[in-house]
Amino acid sequence: MVQGGNIAIIGAELRTNTADHADATAILVRDGKIVLIGGDAEVRAAAEAEGIPSRDVAGATVTPGLFDSHTHPHWASEITRGIDLGGLETVEELRAAIAAEHARLPEGAWVRGWNLEYEPFEETGLLGSLLEDAAPGRPVALICYDLHTGLATAPALAAAGITGARDFDDASEIVVDASGAPTGELREPSAYQLVFDAAPASGPEEERELLRDMFRTLAATGLTGGAIMDGKDRTVELLGELEERGGLDHRVTVHHWHAVGDDDAAVARVIANKDRHGRLWQTGAIKLFSDGVIDTGTAWLHTVDACGDGRAAFWPDWSRYGEVVRAYHDAGMLIATHAVGDYAVSRVLEVYATLPPREGQPFHSIEHLEVLADEDVEALRGSGITASMQPLHMQWRAADNSDNWAVRLGEGRDATGYRVRSVLDAGVRVTLGSDWPVAQYDPRLGMAWARGRHTPGDPAAHVFEPEQQLTGEEALLAYTLWPAQARGHEDRGVIAVDAVADLTVWGADPVVASADELPEVPIRLTVVDGRVIFEG
Template identity: 40%
Template sequence: MSRISADFAVLGATVHTLDPGRPAASALAVRDGVLIAVGDDAEVRQACDARTEVIDGTGTTLTPGLTDGHMHPVHGALMARGLDLSVCRDTDALRAALAEARRTAEPGAWIRGFGLDPNILGGRRPHRDLIDDVLDGAPALLTLFDGHAALASGRALELAGVTGPVALAGNAEIVCDADGVPTGELLEDPAKECVERAAPSLAPEEVAAELAALTARMNACGLTAGHAMDLSDGSLPALRLLEERDRLTLRLRCAPWAQPGVDADGLAEIVRLQGTGGRLWQVAGVKLFMDGTIDNGTAWLHHPDCHGESTKPFWLPPEEYAAAVDTLARAGVPTATHAIGDAAVGYALDCLAPHSSPDSRASRHRIEHIETAPDELIARFAACGVVASMQPSHVQYTRADHSDNWSTRLGTERASRAWRCADLLHAGAPLVLGSDWPIAHFDPREVLATARLRRLPGHGDRDPVAPDQALTAREALEAMTVTAALVAGEQDRAGRVREGFRADLTAFAADPLAVPPGELAETPVTLTVVDGRIVHRA
């Protein structure tokens, strides 16, 4: 047992170490960002002296710090501004919310909204004629819940100079009617950016302030780290400002995007950025997109959806994706590929398998989302060691009876293969869980609970979606701790409560492995520790 004086110690708690060598403990001690003692109270007291802050852990349960395996902190902070449209349950509510925003807005101000659910449109495609009259000439840009589409008002299109079809990379599209007039529906980021660039942008100081406030809220929910699946404009200046001011309280691994059409110089820049960072943040990896989303008809399926859509990849031809992956992998850059449709997942696996191994100790290649997958794809993940990165909270956008837009597009057979978390894990695939915030709420307690319930907690009136894919409490917890460290190549220093490991910790007011899943989302987080620093204390 170390005799070094601890900065602080927690005694009298329940500690789920997730360490096979010592699964349980009652106390731990921290110094200089590292766990220097883990054991019973008597053992840990040996690491304490008069300068040590001793915290009474009676009634609390500590776990390794929770990591969100897929989130968009900066991109999300910028996107999730304005009206939260997820509360709108029909078009009347949407129009009322926009009318009120227009009434109170400054002249010429843009009206922003996020979380718009296409299920409220009654089977219609998003169209500016739903909103233009209540906006009375105000520019508006409303992001749909999946983040892959938006609805722009007529005035916003006018300010952006978008008057007809535009040739865009991949399957991005400015949707136009039969006369070539834009409907306001914008599919995928290249289309959204055509309008976004006309809207006012935030200065780095403002982005940093948004991010600082966001990470504080995340800490209060128990998050200690996140795999950030973007490095958008403004990210680097904002992160550097927070680091300088010691206001960054979340450990972040950032993956810049490689979009279709990226050339050799663009790939070289992504390679050059690797390792850029500070004490709590680092550029580590790259994010690619093999397809879009099922709800918007931009996924890549082996067979078209009910509208004849979702028939092609984001990269055209897909061999350009394969070449980009090969270049990045050979440079040692771990890739994360957005792949939702079965064809997209299969193609990504084909490309990643030669660069992957189930025994790898380095950062792993990974596939994000995997919303529908046939049996033959499940075993392939384990065989090649590619990580399955999934977001159980996304089941909130579908229904067990397949009456929703996602299920209707896929049909019953493919919809029944929804988010096969348990099948992937039990087949031997590494499984990491996240929220995809701002697409779903960042609260990790909600992610853990939904992984067990297969519906959002607090919605007992909803039937679970594919309940056979539910995880156990321990499986879900390990997917946000142990496996999150494994996929980052940090399994020798993070993800468990073990002496010599990083002091990233989450403490609950009740045992997350014992509390019923419906209550877990409401269980208070009493302490959050990042790099040995207490960043939240209830």
């Protein structure tokens, strides 16, 4: 049986997220649970009596453990093994990076890349042919930073058996030219996954080790857990294997990814497995899509974007979305729906509003809510939903609105983006996250963007919609207490007796530190289930 850790932390400044223990400076943990909160002498004596080791943190600030409400660590552990293409602004720069990787790799290996940006292809469109001779004869498969578009060269398309357009159950698309030949652009997961599934995969042991190492990497930034938003059967298997071997260092909720084409039998299988869990992981949650993203014209908007796109749902039959939501709701599962566009948010709210109450269970979430009209903010009021948002994604915006996101939305609509303050003021619970590997996983950056709405540490940086800034306390709550409440956990997100001992120990108070200072505040300890996972 997996056991929690034992530790005493003394000499601390505590941010408990409760009204209790205002003068406490120490915490005693037994078997992964907080059993005593008090002064240093009291807790030290109790620890010595039980043979529990003490850590004096010398005035560091201890908060409940940070929780990323929207993340993809299993996926990230695989795709981030390729080239990081972030910041490469021209096709020439991309070709050089691919050529260098081609020269390094052994025969038979694919060139894989992630974090690809759209800007290098603004004039040409996404064309695999532009990159082909950088790696002659070798398959090249790249994925854009938002995880909604892939780009493949001819050898990669051939390996996947892609010769032309195909019909998908959802809004995915193999883009073809006037002659019907694939261009290499693959929109949405059902299309691009055809290519990535054809690439050589990690073996089971390597895959397990990659996920273990990914969780430990996250712990170095103070993260103690997260909501995995692309869960599949293999994710659950890996978590179980890691925990059994003593290698699971993260507390996670797995949202099973429901594909549009999943039939009633598939829904029934997911429901039948909804109670699978371990000490540090649980299932019982679902992830669905209602639309795509602004940058490719696949977000679902009230009015068309500047390119005439934005009026199509991800589901060809929207009524089927309602049926699936009701089935999972009635089964007692927690539902998260991706909705970037304002119209998508409003349509998801309409479906959620038809659901009957469930006594003692939390209500569902909408993920991203990237653009919101005033009427959408009002519709959120009293809805009971959790708004899971990522102001961190504003990092790709340009002060002069020359970025693809703002150009696509059209003049004046950029101000409707990332309205986290408006949503919070409407009485809606807000949780924050990264969408890693879409954006950086570091929660200090996530909080800094939510608070400052500009590039942290750059005093000359443009501030986007300053009226939407969060306070330091709100940003911390959105990474601690509010995610716990959104999932119905009374023993998480707080420092309290009987709460789980998931703790983040900071070199300075994250609430008092400015948004610009926050990303540089050191993490002294990350404690999960009473075990020190990271020590800085």
